Amino acid sequence: MTLQIDRPSLTNNGFELDVSGMTCAACAGRVERALNKLDGVNATVNYATERAVITGIADTDAPLAIQQIEKAGYHAHLRDGADDTWSRRATEIRITSLRRRLAVAALLTIPLMDITIVLALIPDWRFPGWEALCVLLAVPIVTWAAWPFHRATVRNLRHGTVSMDTLVSLGITASFGWAVATLIFGLGEGGGYWLGFGITPAGANSLYLDVAAGMTTLQLAGRYFETRSRRKAGDVLGALSALAATHVRILREGAETVEPAANLRVNDVFVILPGETIPADGTVTRGTAAIDTSMMTGEPVPVSVTPGDTVIGGTISSDGRLEITANSVGAHTQLAQMAALTERAQARKAHVQALVDRIVTWFVPAVIVLAILVGIGWSLTGTPAQQAFGIAISVLIIACPCALGLATPTALMVGIGRGATLGILIKGHDALEASGSITTVVLDKTGTLTTGDMSVENITPLGVSSDELLHLAASIEQGSEHTIARAIERAAAPRVPALLPLDSFTALPGLGASARITGSDFLIGNVTLLTQHDVPLTPPAQEAIDRAEDAGHTVVLLARDNALLGVISLTDTLKPRADRAVAALRAQGLETVLLTGDTPAAGTRAAAELGIDRVYAGVLPTHKADTIRRLQEEGKKVAMVGDGINDAVALATADLGLAVVNGTDIALKAADIILVREDLLVIPDAIALSRRTLRTIRTNLIWAFGYNVAAIPVAAAGLLNPLIAAAAMSLSSVFVVYNSLRIQRLRRSR
Numbered sequence: 001m002t003l004q005i006d007r008p009s010l011t012n013n014g015f016e017l018d019v020s021g022m023t024c025a026a027c028a029g030r031v032e033r034a035l036n037k038l039d040g041v042n043a044t045v046n047y048a049t050e051r052a053v054i055t056g057i058a059d060t061d062a063p064l065a066i067q068q069i070e071k072a073g074y075h076a077h078l079r080d081g082a083d084d085t086w087s088r089r090a091t092e093i094r095i096t097s098l099r100r101r102l103a104v105a106a107l108l109t110i111p112l113m114d115i116t117i118v119l120a121l122i123p124d125w126r127f128p129g130w131e132a133l134c135v136l137l138a139v140p141i142v143t144w145a146a147w148p149f150h151r152a153t154v155r156n157l158r159h160g161t162v163s164m165d166t167l168v169s170l171g172i173t174a175s176f177g178w179a180v181a182t183l184i185f186g187l188g189e190g191g192g193y194w195l196g197f198g199i200t201p202a203g204a205n206s207l208y209l210d211v212a213a214g215m216t217t218l219q220l221a222g223r224y225f226e227t228r229s230r231r232k233a234g235d236v237l238g239a240l241s242a243l244a245a246t247h248v249r250i251l252r253e254g255a256e257t258v259e260p261a262a263n264l265r266v267n268d269v270f271v272i273l274p275g276e277t278i279p280a281d282g283t284v285t286r287g288t289a290a291i292d293t294s295m296m297t298g299e300p301v302p303v304s305v306t307p308g309d310t311v312i313g314g315t316i317s318s319d320g321r322l323e324i325t326a327n328s329v330g331a332h333t334q335l336a337q338m339a340a341l342t343e344r345a346q347a348r349k350a351h352v353q354a355l356v357d358r359i360v361t362w363f364v365p366a367v368i369v370l371a372i373l374v375g376i377g378w379s380l381t382g383t384p385a386q387q388a389f390g391i392a393i394s395v396l397i398i399a400c401p402c403a404l405g406l407a408t409p410t411a412l413m414v415g416i417g418r419g420a421t422l423g424i425l426i427k428g429h430d431a432l433e434a435s436g437s438i439t440t441v442v443l444d445k446t447g448t449l450t451t452g453d454m455s456v457e458n459i460t461p462l463g464v465s466s467d468e469l470l471h472l473a474a475s476i477e478q479g480s481e482h483t484i485a486r487a488i489e490r491a492a493a494p495r496v497p498a499l500l501p502l503d504s505f506t507a508l509p510g511l512g513a514s515a516r517i518t519g520s521d522f523l524i525g526n527v528t529l530l531t532q533h534d535v536p537l538t539p540p541a542q543e544a545i546d547r548a549e550d551a552g553h554t555v556v557l558l559a560r561d562n563a564l565l566g567v568i569s570l571t572d573t574l575k576p577r578a579d580r581a582v583a584a585l586r587a588q589g590l591e592t593v594l595l596t597g598d599t600p601a602a603g604t605r606a607a608a609e610l611g612i613d614r615v616y617a618g619v620l621p622t623h624k625a626d627t628i629r630r631l632q633e634e635g636k637k638v639a640m641v642g643d644g645i646n647d648a649v650a651l652a653t654a655d656l657g658l659a660v661v662n663g664t665d666i667a668l669k670a671a672d673i674i675l676v677r678e679d680l681l682v683i684p685d686a687i688a689l690s691r692r693t694l695r696t697i698r699t700n701l702i703w704a705f706g707y708n709v710a711a712i713p714v715a716a717a718g719l720l721n722p723l724i725a726a727a728a729m730s731l732s733s734v735f736v737v738y739n740s741l742r743i744q745r746l747r748r749s750r
Contacts, residue, residue, distance in 0.1 A: 014055030015062055020090040021074035022047055023152050023223070026163040026364060030156075034072040035065055046409055050091075051079065073155035091227070097148070098224040105145035105217040112137040113210040131183050138209040142176045146216045148223070162364045168219050170368070171397045175212035178389055211390075215397060225734050244314060244335060245279035251323060264329045272322040280313045281328040289320030371396040374716045387718070394715040398708075407700030410740040415693030418743050423677025424686045431672035432697075434656040435690030437637040441585050441683070442628060442650075444642040445596035445606060446483065448660055449680070450572040454483050456491035457553055460544035460567040467495050469566040473558050475500035476515040476524050480507060484556060487570055510597055510620035512556070523559045526599075528618075535559045541567055552605030554598055574609065575680050582610045584684035584749055588691075591636070595619055595627060595650070624650040641675075641683055658686060681749040692746055700736045707732050 022028055028047035035043035040056040043065075054065055062078045069076040075090070115134055143150075149172065152165035248261045249271040256271055261279040264270060269285065272278055278291075290302035293315045302318050305311055311324060314335035330336065375392030379385065412432065419426050426432065443449055461469045474492035477485035478499050492499075503516040511532075512525015523533055527545065530537070537545070541557070541564055548555045548569035556568045585592055592612045596603045596619065603617030616627050628650050631638050640647070640654035651657030651671045659671035661678075673690075675682045 014053065014057070015059040016079035017052040017054065017062065017065060017069070017076045018079050018090065019045065019050050019052050019069060019074055019076045020094070021152075022050060023148070023163065023165050026161075027074070027152075030072055030159070030161055030163070031069055031074055034068050038064065038068060041065070049409070049413060052076065073159060095224070095227055098220060098227060101145040101148070102217065102220040102224050105141045105213070105220055108137050108141050108145075109210070109213040109217045112141075112213050134209045135180065135183070138176060138179075138213050141213045141216050142172050145220060146172050149216075149219065162368065164364060166364060167367060167396050168215075171393050172212050172216050172219075174389070174396075175215065175393055176209065178386070179209040179212065182386065211393070222731065222733050225737075245277040248279040249273070249276075262330065264326055266326055266329055268326045268329075270324055270326060272317045272324060274317055274319050274321070276317055278311050278313050278315050278317065278324065280324075280326045280330075281333045282311060282324040282326045284309050284311060284322055285325050286323035287321045289322050290318040292316045292318050367396065370712070370716075378718065383718075391715065391718045394718075395712060398711040398715045407704045407736050408697050410737050411693055411696040411700055411743065414740045414743045415689060415696070418746060419686070419689050422685055422689065422746075422748055423675065423682055424689055425674040425676060426690070427672055427674065431656060432690050432693050434637075434672065435639075435687060436694040438590065438639045438656055438687065440591045440593060440631055440636040441639045441641065441687070442593045442595050442631070442654065443582075443612070443683075444624075444640075444647050444650075445594060445598060445603065446572060447643040448641055449578050449594070449606065449610065450574055454487040454554065454570045454572045456487055456568060457551075457571045458544075458548065458569040460540070460569075462538065462541055462564055462566045464565050466566075469558060469568070471496040471500070472517070472522065472560070472565065473524055473556070473568060475502070475517060476505070476513060476522050476558075478502065480505075480513055482507075483572075484554065484570060488556070488568065520560050521562075524556060526555060527557065530557050530559055530564070533559075533562065535562050535564055538564060544569070549599050549601040552602045554602060574606070575678075578680050579610050580749075581680035581683050582612055584681060585687070586611065586613075588684060588687060590639075590687070593631070595624060595640075625653040628653045639687070642671075656690075658683065677748075685749050688749075689743075689746055692743055696740055696743055700739055703739075704732065704736060 019031055022031065022045075028045040031052060032043055032045040035041055035045070035052060035054060038057070041054060042056045043052055043054045045052045052065075052069070054062075057065070059078070066076045066078070077090075112134055115130065115137075146169070149165045149169040152163060153169035156163050156166055245261050247258055248264050249256045249258050250264065251269040251271055264280055270279065270282075272289070274289070284305050284307050286307060288304065288306045290304050291311055292302050293312075305322070310327070311322075312335065313328075313333040328334070371392045374395050375388050378388035378391050383391075415432060416426050456470075459466045459469060464472075470488065470492040474489045474496065477488050500517050503518070505513065505515045507513050508525060508529060511529040512523065515522045515524070523529060523535065527537070535557075544567040545555050545557075548567070551569075553569040553571050556570065558565045558568070582592055591614070592610075593614045593616065594603055594607045594610075594612045595616050596606070598606075598617055600615070600617040603615045606612075607615045619627055624647065628638055628640060632655070637656075638654045639656040639658060640650050641658045641660070642648075642651055643660045647659075651659060656673070657671040658673045658675055661674060661676045673686050675686060677685075
């Protein structure tokens with residue numbers, strides 16, 4: 001079954017905007033607050049993806065939202081999922097600008113620092129006007145090169161707010177201003193510390209010029225590498241969208257024409273040659289080929305397709321020519337639905353991110369106040385003015401919470417993007433957060449651990465022939481979509497004439513069905529169904545039932561007018577590597593539970609084959625959620641893996657719901673994570689990815705919080721030079737982004 005995920009209409013369910021000009025999490029919070037001032041708007045702004053998701057108004061009101069963002073001092077553009085040229089161009093412009101400013105700053109800072117440091121240490125080498133030369137070298141650095149920080153600060157102050165750029169701009173401006181003031185007025189003569197060690201030599205009042213220049217260069221370097229890394233993280237998230245074919249070879253009246261993929265329509269026949277990407281979901285009508293699905297499902301072995309087989313867009317034909325009839329095109333393809341799902345996952349903020357955003361909002365002004373108080377405090381103790389000023393600058397710079405703002409969104413972005421390439425679609429951040437506490441994994445049997453493709457194993461007729469028993473059973477089951485019904489119909493097809501018409505049919509979930517044919521009432525289903533209707537089980541029938549259950553088979557009984565006509569036993573084969581998937585889950589320290597509507601004997605046999613810890617058998621569909629709740633009442637954090645309508649409530653009840661892709665629409669909507677890869681090892685992979693991402697978030701946050709908690713007191717104690725503080729702050733942000741990118745190293749289980 002093709003994956004179906006509702007793609008909301010922009011007009012009815014909101015829209016997305018690409019936002020440029022944001023430089024920190026505080027900027028994202030400012031844009032979000034500005035948008036939420038509009039009547040009826042509920043907006044979420046993600047700094048890592050540089051996007052705003054807006055609901056409550058139609059996309060026709062997008063100009064109003066864009067205007068609101070521009071009033072806040074930023075730029076925005078209505079996002080077009082099919083062509084994200086604007087945001088890519090904005091990012092490229094920003095990276096190019098940062099690269100140029102960084103190059104100029106570095107080229108001027110190196111000689112400036114050489115001159116100031118050498119001449120400060122060796123007074124005999126000083127020449128007339130050396131301090132003026134230092135100022136001339138510093139001016140382009142602290143003005144043009146540092147302009148992104150100053151521009152953001154001016155914009156923020158104009159709107160009565162501050163951001164992390166404010167701290168950087170203040171540090172650069174104050175350092176440069178202090179150096180110039182000391183040159184003109186002789187402030188702080190002979191005071192202060194040089195690089196944190198030793199007293200500044202007399203006459204070296206221009207020394208803080210190298211602090212201003214070095215700080216600018218380090219901040220630009222940090223911002224440049226952070227922006228490049230975030231773009232790389234965004235590329236991971238957008239990997240699915242990049243798989244879509246741009247052109248298609250459509251077959252019209254026997255002739256092939258190459259056209260844009262957007263021209264393809266349902267029921268069009270298109271041609272795929274070796275090495276080409278399939279542009280839409282469809283059915284093969286002619287030809288055979290091996291299809292490479294690794295980029296979408298993580299499955300390394302090509303899948304052979306022949307006429308009648310279905311293929312999905314975004315996969316690649318390794319060999320052979322195929323003619324394919326399009327079934328789903330454009331936004332309705334599985335690839336487009338998967339891409340939309342990963343994009344939408346970014347719109348939901350993690351709970352911890354909401355907390356971080358609130359902290360950042362008050363953290364920046366608190367740091368400014370703290371720096372002022374620290375400077376005043378040191379001055380009151382008799383500390384030389386230059387030294388007190390340097391300590392205040394160190395506090396101002398070291399406390400920038402850039403890493404704090406990037407800690408969560410970058411890890412989530414990379415984790416969700418990596419999952420998409422492994423055949424794991426994560427529908428929201430809450431799924432990742434839930435995974436960290438999971439202790440028990442409940443596995444549905446039919447269709448999840450087994451193929452769901454059942455076959456008739458044995459027939460025991462009682463008073464009728466085998467053919468008549470199958471004829472009646474198949475006639476009743478023609479009104480059912482259950483896998484057992486399909487198996488009985490397949491078994492009957494070569495042995496019986498046309499099926500009998502039904503006068504009535506009623507499905508009895510978890511039990512079977514009742515029907516009326518040619519004036520007789522029939523029941524078909526399990527032992528419980530017949531017992532409820534007081535149908536007696538004869539000794540031969542009981543023997544057949546016992547034999548089937550001992551073998552772990554599924555038993556179906558057929559009765560006419562309360563008289564038993566026979567017993568049909570069916571088998572369902574386990575999916576390949578199901579045992580390895582269960583072993584991998586247990587290796588992760590998780591308890592495994594089998595949940596099935598089959599008999600205890602069938603459930604126990606399957607559990608023994610797979611190595612599953614506990615079995616709940618004979619569970620009716622309506623009671624599956626009750627079983628999940630009972631496990632939760634035992635103090636367990638439960639993940640549920642299922643595939644059908646019968647599992648939807650249980651998936652929603654579990655702490656973490658995982659639905660296999662061949663499941664029904666309602667099951668997929670109820671799940672937190674959708675498993676696209678058919679290999680059952682995708683289940684432990686999903687848990688491992690979730691845990692890895694959550695662990696990365698925690699590491700990032702511990703580093704970001706720990707860095708600020710440890711660094712601020714050190715700086716306030718006068719033990720940290722402003723230049724070292726600037727370097728540490730820049731490196732902390734780069735570390736957080738790099739640590740998040742390490743999630744890409746997660747490999748699929750084999």
